Amino acid sequence: MRVCYLLGYPVGHSMSGVMHNAAFRELGLDYRYELKSVPPDELGALVATELRRTDFAGGSVTIPHKIAIIEHLDGVDPSALRIGAVNTIVNEDGRLKGYNTDGTGALMGLTEAYGRVEEARVVMVGAGGAARAIGYHLSTAVRELTIANRTLERAEELATSLSANPECRATVRSIPLERETLRAAIEEADTLVNGTPLGMHPRTNDTPVQKEMLHPGLLVFDMVYNPIKTRLLREAEEAGAATLPGVNMLVYQGATAFKMWTGEDPPVETMKAAVVGALRGS
Ligand SMILES: NC(=O)c1ccc[n+]([C@@H]2O[C@H](COP(=O)([O-])OP(=O)(O)OC[C@H]3O[C@@H](n4cnc5c(N)ncnc54)[C@H](OP(=O)(O)O)[C@@H]3O)[C@@H](O)[C@H]2O)c1
CATH class of the missing domain: 3.40.50.720 (NAD(P)-binding Rossmann-like Domain)
Known part of the structure; x- marks a missing residue:
């Protein structure tokens, strides 16, 4: 089993878990996406421990960590550096690299x-x-x-x-x-x-x-x-x-990250249906 995390504070409102877990299920991938509520002063310790495990495939980063995460990573994509924020982490053979797919x-x-x-x-x-x-x-x-x-x-x-x-x-x-x-x-x-x-x-x-x-x-x-x-x-x-609607951006940024974590083509329609269903129910 490989794991992906959302790092934010708070994370309760996020649609990412619903979206990615639906996609993992659809493709029968042995992956799990979890929401992690990380206070700012605990971000560095979390990266140094849980994100360094070999089963960590990658993750998403949201408010308030999009800028602070940069100093804890091993590399950052040039366009994310220019934007000044990272919203996606990929474990590339033990190196944690930051991207921005927004x-x-x-x-x-x-x-x-x-x-x-x-x-x-x-x-x-x-x-x-x-x-x-x-x-x-x-x-x-x-x-x-x-x-x-x-x-x-x-x-x-x-x-x-x-x-x-x-x-x-x-x-x-x-x-x-x-x-x-x-x-x-x-x-x-x-x-x-x-x-x-x-x-x-x-x-x-x-x-x-x-x-x-x-x-x-x-x-x-x-x-x-x-x-x-x-x-x-x-x-x-x-x-x-x-x-x-903003849902399309949410799904496409997630789909881009999904491809980076798994190497598989993302089931975009499934991801969108999962988010729309969750939003209508909320
Ligand atoms: N669809 C997606 O996938 C996706 C992805 C990321 C974010 N979002 C959404 O995008 C929105 C912005 O997020 P963010 O992370 O960029 O927030 P942010 O960094 O806090 O920026 C907020 C922006 O809105 C302006 N603003 C805030 N309140 C305002 C008001 N009352 N009147 C006029 N301008 C106001 C701010 O202007 P000042 O500079 O003057 O403060 C600033 O330009 C959020 O709703 C978020 O949910 C959607």
């Missing part, structure tokens, strides 16, 4: 919904951990990326760091999360990404963008996955826009 997952979901993303003009609200990962991948793939954030300095810092990446192909700029500026940016855009927790359970009436700013030419992608249909997605539908 942005890959988001880009896979967007590409599936949008088709070719090379000409996309994206407005992303938020400049936190998840937005950094998505921003990195978007900046290497799309034409324009506008980052709007409540704390403008954070958006500016992210835009500067993404533009400095030699693989960046987008024109990246930052704007304040201010009504008229945001409205004008969304008017010009064909993709809107919510990278803030606004709208997340239990504050489901919150939304990052007012309904009147949404238009039929938009694809609206909400990283929030609980509830599956957020207020933003509901209002986007009402405005005639296409929508992409």
Whole structure:
């Protein structure tokens, strides 16, 4: 039996166990995924003991450990280093290596919904951990990326760091999360990404963008996955826009990690059904 862990604090709300254990069962793999609630001051000791066991295949990392884990690993993938956060660990013959599959997952979901993303003009609200990962991948793939954030300095810092990446192909700029500026940016855009927790359970009436700013030419992608249909997605539908729920990103980032741990092609539909079932029941 090989084991995979989620390291977080707390971990009770996580969908990862349901998703990965369904996938292991579907493929008949002798693997088990466990949630580990790890206080920050115990992270180093846990990595030095349980993650060094030969039956540890790999794991997921969530808040608040995505940055702190880096110093405990033997290596970190260059794109995860540039993002500054690790959400996946792989035991590669006794070496613990860190990756970030959040942005890959988001880009896979967007590409599936949008088709070719090379000409996309994206407005992303938020400049936190998840937005950094998505921003990195978007900046290497799309034409324009506008980052709007409540704390403008954070958006500016992210835009500067993404533009400095030699693989960046987008024109990246930052704007304040201010009504008229945001409205004008969304008017010009064909993709809107919510990278803030606004709208997340239990504050489901919150939304990052007012309904009147949404238009039929938009694809609206909400990283929030609980509830599956957020207020933003509901209002986007009402405005005639296409929508992409955060569940897709969750499943694709998990599927990418699953492939790294097991070497097997992930049963994506099974993983998605497991998450959707758990969210509907919660
Ligand atoms: N679907 C998936 O697979 C997936 C994966 C990862 C994360 N997520 C979701 O993505 C969301 C963000 O997570 P994160 O880890 O990036 O969080 P984070 O690092 O705490 O960043 C939060 C971001 O939201 C902004 N924000 C927070 N409250 C706000 C408010 N009241 N008004 C305006 N802006 C506000 C923050 O702005 P300031 O900079 O001004 O504070 C910051 O840019 C969460 O809902 C999380 O569940 C989804």
